[in-house]
Amino acid sequence: MSTLTQPEGHIPAEDGDGTHPSDDMPAPRAEGLLVPPGQGRTVRTPAHHVTFKVTGAHSRMASSFEVVVPPGFDVGAHVHTRSEELFYVLEGELDVLAFEPLVRTPDNWQRWQSASGNRVVRATPGTVIVVPPGCPHAFANPTDAPAKMFFQASPPPDHERYFEELLEIFASGGPPDRAAIAELRSRYDIEQLTPLRHGP
Numbered sequence: 163m164s165t166l167t168q169p170e171g172h173i174p175a176e177d178g179d180g181t182h183p184s185d186d187m188p189a190p191r192a193e194g195l196l197v198p199p200g201q202g203r204t205v206r207t208p209a210h211h212v213t214f215k216v217t218g219a220h221s222r223m224a225s226s227f228e229v230v231v232p233p234g235f236d237v238g239a240h241v242h243t244r245s246e247e248l249f250y251v252l253e254g255e256l257d258v259l260a261f262e263p264l265v266r267t268p269d270n271w272q273r274w275q276s277a278s279g280n281r282v283v284r285a286t287p288g289t290v291i292v293v294p295p296g297c298p299h300a301f302a303n304p305t306d307a308p309a310k311m312f313f314q315a316s317p318p319p320d321h322e323r324y325f326e327e328l329l330e331i332f333a334s335g336g337p338p339d340r341a342a343i344a345e346l347r348s349r350y351d352i353e354q355l356t357p358l359r360h361g362p
Contacts, residue, residue: 195220202228205325207332209235209360212325218318224248225318227325231256231309236302238358239271242295242351246316249291249301254309258285259300260293271300271356298355324350 195216202213209232216226224246231254239259249258259282263274272282285291285301293299303309315321324346331342347354 205329207329208338209332209358212313214322214325217322221318223318224314224316225320225322227313227315227321228252229311229313231301231303231311232360233303233306233308234360236357236359237300239266239274239298239300239355240347241298241353241355242293243353244295244317244351245320246295247293247299248312248314249285249293250312251285251287251289252310252312253287254303254307255305256285256301256309256311257282257304258289258291260291260297262298266298266355268356271298272302274298300356302359320350324352 197215202215204211204213206212211230213228214225215228216224218225257272259271259274261274261276261278261280263271264277265274267274275281283289291299291301301311327346328343331339331346343358344354
Protein backbone atom coordinates (compact mmCIF):
# COMPACT_ATOMS: atom_id res chain seq x y z
CA MET A 163 0.00 0.00 0.00
CA SER A 164 1.43 3.39 -0.90
CA THR A 165 1.22 6.46 1.32
CA LEU A 166 0.22 9.81 -0.11
CA THR A 167 2.42 12.63 1.19
CA GLN A 168 2.05 16.35 0.77
CA PRO A 169 4.87 18.24 -0.91
CA GLU A 170 7.02 20.27 1.43
CA GLY A 171 5.49 23.67 2.09
CA HIS A 172 2.04 22.53 0.87
CA ILE A 173 -0.90 24.40 2.43
CA PRO A 174 -4.20 22.46 2.61
CA ALA A 175 -6.94 23.79 0.36
CA GLU A 176 -9.62 25.96 1.96
CA ASP A 177 -13.23 24.94 2.32
CA GLY A 178 -15.85 27.20 0.81
CA ASP A 179 -16.11 29.23 4.04
CA GLY A 180 -12.42 30.15 4.01
CA THR A 181 -11.38 27.67 6.72
CA HIS A 182 -9.01 24.73 6.44
CA PRO A 183 -10.34 21.21 7.10
CA SER A 184 -7.96 20.89 10.05
CA ASP A 185 -9.52 23.95 11.73
CA ASP A 186 -12.39 21.74 12.89
CA MET A 187 -10.06 19.45 14.84
CA PRO A 188 -10.28 20.13 18.61
CA ALA A 189 -7.12 21.45 20.22
CA PRO A 190 -5.47 19.07 22.70
CA ARG A 191 -6.85 19.61 26.19
CA ALA A 192 -4.39 20.61 28.89
CA GLU A 193 -4.46 18.50 32.05
CA GLY A 194 -3.33 19.57 35.48
CA LEU A 195 -1.52 17.60 38.13
CA LEU A 196 -3.12 16.35 41.33
CA VAL A 197 -0.84 14.96 44.04
CA PRO A 198 -2.79 13.24 46.85
CA PRO A 199 -1.70 13.59 50.49
CA GLY A 200 1.33 11.47 51.28
CA GLN A 201 2.28 11.05 47.62
CA GLY A 202 5.43 12.14 45.81
CA ARG A 203 8.99 10.84 45.66
CA THR A 204 10.80 11.34 48.97
CA VAL A 205 14.53 11.94 49.29
CA ARG A 206 15.72 11.10 52.82
CA THR A 207 19.04 12.34 54.15
CA PRO A 208 20.29 12.62 57.74
CA ALA A 209 19.55 16.34 57.46
CA HIS A 210 15.92 16.32 56.29
CA HIS A 211 13.20 14.51 54.35
CA VAL A 212 12.18 16.18 51.07
CA THR A 213 9.11 15.01 49.14
CA PHE A 214 8.90 16.17 45.53
CA LYS A 215 5.35 17.43 44.90
CA VAL A 216 5.69 19.36 41.62
CA THR A 217 8.78 19.13 39.41
CA GLY A 218 10.00 20.86 36.28
CA ALA A 219 8.22 18.14 34.31
CA HIS A 220 4.89 19.74 35.29
CA SER A 221 5.72 23.38 35.91
CA ARG A 222 7.76 25.99 34.08
CA MET A 223 7.52 28.31 37.10
CA ALA A 224 8.75 26.45 40.19
CA SER A 225 9.57 23.14 41.85
CA SER A 226 7.47 22.43 44.95
CA PHE A 227 8.44 20.26 47.90
CA GLU A 228 7.23 19.20 51.33
CA VAL A 229 10.15 19.28 53.75
CA VAL A 230 10.41 17.74 57.23
CA VAL A 231 13.05 19.60 59.26
CA PRO A 232 14.34 17.55 62.24
CA PRO A 233 15.25 19.05 65.62
CA GLY A 234 18.65 20.72 65.61
CA PHE A 235 18.87 21.21 61.84
CA ASP A 236 20.21 24.60 60.67
CA VAL A 237 20.45 25.11 56.90
CA GLY A 238 22.84 28.03 57.50
CA ALA A 239 22.44 31.51 56.10
CA HIS A 240 22.92 31.52 52.35
CA VAL A 241 22.01 33.50 49.25
CA HIS A 242 21.08 32.77 45.60
CA THR A 243 21.84 35.06 42.69
CA ARG A 244 19.00 33.81 40.44
CA SER A 245 16.62 31.66 42.52
CA GLU A 246 13.42 32.89 44.17
CA GLU A 247 11.96 30.85 47.03
CA LEU A 248 8.81 30.61 49.11
CA PHE A 249 8.44 28.83 52.47
CA TYR A 250 5.12 28.08 54.20
CA VAL A 251 5.28 26.55 57.66
CA LEU A 252 2.80 23.68 58.01
CA GLU A 253 3.69 22.12 61.36
CA GLY A 254 6.05 22.90 64.23
CA GLU A 255 8.23 25.97 64.60
CA LEU A 256 11.28 27.30 62.76
CA ASP A 257 13.60 30.25 63.28
CA VAL A 258 13.69 32.09 59.94
CA LEU A 259 15.69 34.90 58.36
CA ALA A 260 15.02 36.76 55.10
CA PHE A 261 16.90 40.05 54.97
CA GLU A 262 20.29 41.61 54.32
CA PRO A 263 22.01 42.11 57.70
CA LEU A 264 24.03 45.12 58.72
CA VAL A 265 27.02 42.78 58.86
CA ARG A 266 27.24 39.26 57.43
CA THR A 267 29.01 37.71 60.40
CA PRO A 268 30.25 34.21 59.56
CA ASP A 269 28.98 32.43 62.65
CA ASN A 270 25.49 32.89 64.13
CA TRP A 271 22.83 34.30 61.78
CA GLN A 272 20.25 34.16 64.60
CA ARG A 273 21.79 37.39 65.94
CA TRP A 274 21.64 39.27 62.64
CA GLN A 275 19.70 42.54 62.28
CA SER A 276 18.80 44.52 59.16
CA ALA A 277 19.24 48.26 58.61
CA SER A 278 15.46 48.65 59.06
CA GLY A 279 15.48 46.79 62.38
CA ASN A 280 14.30 43.36 61.19
CA ARG A 281 15.47 40.40 63.25
CA VAL A 282 15.15 36.63 63.09
CA VAL A 283 11.60 35.49 63.93
CA ARG A 284 10.06 32.28 65.23
CA ALA A 285 7.78 31.07 62.43
CA THR A 286 4.69 29.07 63.46
CA PRO A 287 2.16 27.23 61.24
CA GLY A 288 0.67 29.55 58.64
CA THR A 289 3.77 31.74 58.34
CA VAL A 290 4.89 32.52 54.77
CA ILE A 291 8.42 33.64 53.88
CA VAL A 292 9.22 34.91 50.36
CA VAL A 293 12.88 35.22 49.38
CA PRO A 294 13.84 37.19 46.24
CA PRO A 295 17.17 36.63 44.46
CA GLY A 296 20.09 38.18 46.31
CA CYS A 297 18.39 38.10 49.74
CA PRO A 298 20.24 36.22 52.52
CA HIS A 299 17.96 33.70 54.23
CA ALA A 300 18.05 30.76 56.60
CA PHE A 301 15.88 28.45 58.67
CA ALA A 302 16.61 26.28 61.68
CA ASN A 303 14.62 24.03 63.98
CA PRO A 304 15.61 24.94 67.55
CA THR A 305 12.85 22.83 69.12
CA ASP A 306 12.78 19.18 70.15
CA ALA A 307 10.06 18.24 67.63
CA PRO A 308 10.17 17.95 63.81
CA ALA A 309 8.78 20.81 61.75
CA LYS A 310 7.20 20.58 58.32
CA MET A 311 7.07 23.20 55.59
CA PHE A 312 5.97 23.66 52.00
CA PHE A 313 8.91 24.89 49.93
CA GLN A 314 8.85 26.31 46.41
CA ALA A 315 11.95 27.15 44.36
CA SER A 316 12.20 28.88 40.99
CA PRO A 317 13.42 28.22 38.37
CA PRO A 318 12.99 24.45 38.11
CA PRO A 319 14.66 21.98 38.16
CA ASP A 320 17.71 23.36 40.03
CA HIS A 321 16.61 22.37 43.54
CA GLU A 322 15.37 18.98 42.38
CA ARG A 323 18.83 18.15 41.05
CA TYR A 324 20.48 19.58 44.15
CA PHE A 325 18.46 17.34 46.49
CA GLU A 326 19.12 14.28 44.31
CA GLU A 327 22.87 14.87 44.23
CA LEU A 328 22.94 15.63 47.96
CA LEU A 329 21.37 12.21 48.56
CA GLU A 330 24.14 10.60 46.49
CA ILE A 331 26.76 12.22 48.73
CA PHE A 332 25.07 10.96 51.90
CA ALA A 333 24.51 7.51 50.39
CA SER A 334 28.27 6.98 50.04
CA GLY A 335 28.42 6.11 53.75
CA GLY A 336 30.57 7.43 56.54
CA PRO A 337 30.69 11.05 57.72
CA PRO A 338 29.29 13.59 55.23
CA ASP A 339 31.89 14.82 52.75
CA ARG A 340 31.83 18.53 53.61
CA ALA A 341 33.98 19.47 50.61
CA ALA A 342 31.62 17.65 48.23
CA ILE A 343 28.60 19.31 49.84
CA ALA A 344 30.24 22.74 49.56
CA GLU A 345 31.04 22.13 45.88
CA LEU A 346 27.48 20.96 45.24
CA ARG A 347 25.94 24.00 46.89
CA SER A 348 28.21 26.33 44.95
CA ARG A 349 27.31 24.62 41.67
CA TYR A 350 23.59 25.11 42.32
CA ASP A 351 23.76 28.85 43.05
CA ILE A 352 23.98 28.51 46.84
CA GLU A 353 26.51 30.87 48.41
CA GLN A 354 26.91 29.67 51.99
CA LEU A 355 27.32 32.52 54.51
CA THR A 356 27.22 30.56 57.78
CA PRO A 357 27.73 26.82 58.38
CA LEU A 358 25.07 24.19 57.75
CA ARG A 359 24.56 22.24 60.99
CA HIS A 360 22.67 19.11 61.90
CA GLY A 361 22.02 17.63 65.30
CA PRO A 362 21.17 18.85 68.78
